[in-house]
Amino acid sequence: MSWIILIVSGVLEAVWATALGKSVGFTKLWPTVIFGAGLVLSMAGLAFAMRTIPIGTAYAVWVGIGAALTVLYAMIFGSEPASVLKILLILGLVGCVIGLKLVDGGH
Template structure:
């Protein structure tokens, strides 16, 4: 169950990071509210997962999922360029996250 909560929390990290970028310095209400709610839920889920998972592993997986989700969304929506090199580097992050899960 901790892994499921951790993955959901990582996805919520991508949500709050994207919302923060769209909030224009927390001046737009809807993205700012999305940021706040997703941040609290993401951190809460991370804290809950860390009750059973090692801190280093949980944090690395959480950050990795959030980073891949954020950059993936930005590339899919055209906000950031997608190139073969960038996709390879994102793939390496995914491989690291999967590797951490497999060693746990």
């Protein structure tokens, strides 16, 4: 259960990070609201997951998921240029996140 919550929290990290950019310095209402809600839910999920998943592993997985999805979103919707190298690096990041789950034997 902790791993599912951690993954959802990582997705929410990408949501709040993207909303933060779209809020234009908190001047746009709905992106600011989405940022706040996403941030609170993401942090709450991370805190919950850290009760049973080691802090280093949980944080690395959370950041990795959030970073990968944020960059992918930006590339898909045109605010960041895509390249083969960037895609390979994102795949490497995802591979590392999966590796952390696999070596976390007791959880």
